[in-house]
Amino acid sequence: MTNPQQPTASDSHSSVSITFDQATKTYPGSDAPALDSLSMTIGAGELVCLVGPSGGGKTTALMLINRLIDLTSGDIRIGDTSISDIGAIELRRSIGYAIQQTGLFPHMTVAQNIAIVPKVLGWDAQRIASRTDELLELVGLTPAGEWKKRYPGQLSGGQQQRIGIARALAADPPVMLMDEPFGALDPITRTIVQDEFLAIHRAVDKTTVFVTHDIDEAIKMGDKIAILKPGGLLAQFGTPEELLTDPADDFVASFLGTERGLKRLALYTLADLSASEKPDSWPDWPQLPGDATVREALSLAMAERADGVVVTSGGAAVSTLSLDQLIHPELSEAAV
Numbered sequence: 001m002t003n004p005q006q007p008t009a010s011d012s013h014s015s016v017s018i019t020f021d022q023a024t025k026t027y028p029g030s031d032a033p034a035l036d037s038l039s040m041t042i043g044a045g046e047l048v049c050l051v052g053p054s055g056g057g058k059t060t061a062l063m064l065i066n067r068l069i070d071l072t073s074g075d076i077r078i079g080d081t082s083i084s085d086i087g088a089i090e091l092r093r094s095i096g097y098a099i100q101q102t103g104l105f106p107h108m109t110v111a112q113n114i115a116i117v118p119k120v121l122g123w124d125a126q127r128i129a130s131r132t133d134e135l136l137e138l139v140g141l142t143p144a145g146e147w148k149k150r151y152p153g154q155l156s157g158g159q160q161q162r163i164g165i166a167r168a169l170a171a172d173p174p175v176m177l178m179d180e181p182f183g184a185l186d187p188i189t190r191t192i193v194q195d196e197f198l199a200i201h202r203a204v205d206k207t208t209v210f211v212t213h214d215i216d217e218a219i220k221m222g223d224k225i226a227i228l229k230p231g232g233l234l235a236q237f238g239t240p241e242e243l244l245t246d247p248a249d250d251f252v253a254s255f256l257g258t259e260r261g262l263k264r265l266a267l268y269t270l271a272d273l274s275a276s277e278k279p280d281s282w283p284d285w286p287q288l289p290g291d292a293t294v295r296e297a298l299s300l301a302m303a304e305r306a307d308g309v310v311v312t313s314g315g316a317a318v319s320t321l322s323l324d325q326l327i328h329p330e331l332s333e334a335a336v
């Protein structure tokens with residue numbers, strides 16, 4: 001089934017990098033590119049969020065990777081191999097693809113939807129069944145038996161999106177492409193599914209390109225963020241901290257929003273900050289555990305009109321952080 005002469009993206013199940021090299025797409029009949037000379041490398045195992053306004057070229061960039069559309073010029077490489085040297089079918093089998101509209105087949109059960117790629121790859125029934133159970137557990141739909149026989153129409157939007165993610169992960173592809181996968185979820189379900197997906201990502205370490213128009217989702221999910229601006233131009237590519245600390249231009253700054261400073265404080269926990277000397281007696285400040293974010297601590301101190309917070313561990317006070325230390329966080333050696 002697989003042509004042994006052809007290089008594939010799934011030769012190894014360890015993760016691979018994705019390199020955009022001057023990647024440009026101009027749709028037929030349009031004179032301006034939808035994606036304009038994008039160059040960036042997504043490291044093996046990294047989760048990179050692609051953000052930007054509607055029409056900025058995010059979906060275009062994603063569909064170029066699995067050759068749902070063709071490049072006008074430039075190249076994209078998976079590992080060291082140009083996607084033009086990998087058969088489009090083979091490429092799509094080795095890349096998991098999850099989209100907001102889920103694309104589940106309504107006439108197929110959950111189990112049948114998840115099994116599509118494994119079947120094409122010729123897995124036996126038992127392997128498919130145990131993989132399906134494993135995936136349903138991974139996306140938090142248990143007991144698996146209860147969900148497998150249902151049809152997409154018998155699931156909520158959030159459950160359908162989880163099945164879409166399970167299906168994309170089914171054959172354990174080294175690369176995952178996700179296009180606004182949580183876009184249709186209500187805020188509470190969305191937070192749960194984001195946390196689940198981050199846990200999955202940490203466990204399986206797949207190179208992931210995650211498209212969202214929501215900068216807060218990108219800051220939460222991304223090891224790095226690429227911001228595209230209208231015209232399909234890359235405005236900035238860096239870690240959430242780099243973007244929040246040093247936005248490349250006014251477009252990036254306004255996209256990050258006026259709460260940029262507070263969002264940056266949400267990247268650090270109290271345990272990340274250098275502790276002050278232990279006081280002779282603990283001030284009457286609000287108490288928070290070390291895994292609270294600096295932003296939460298600042299908010300709580302302000303709400304209680306305190307001049308700082310007391311950091312606790314196992315319920316016992318261990319250090320203090322003044323308002324000034326919260327506003328100008330100095331990272332401890334261990335956190336740098």
Ligand code: ADP
Pocket residue numbers: 027028030034052053054055056057058059060061
């Ligand atoms: P995003 O996902 O960031 O909202 P898209 O990649 O979907 O943006 O679209 C980028 C630009 O390309 C838009 O101006 C859009 O209208 C245009 N575009 C997208 N798909 C097509 C197509 N099939 N034919 C012509 N133009 C398209």
Ligand code: MG
Pocket residue numbers: 058059060
């Ligand atoms: Mg889009």
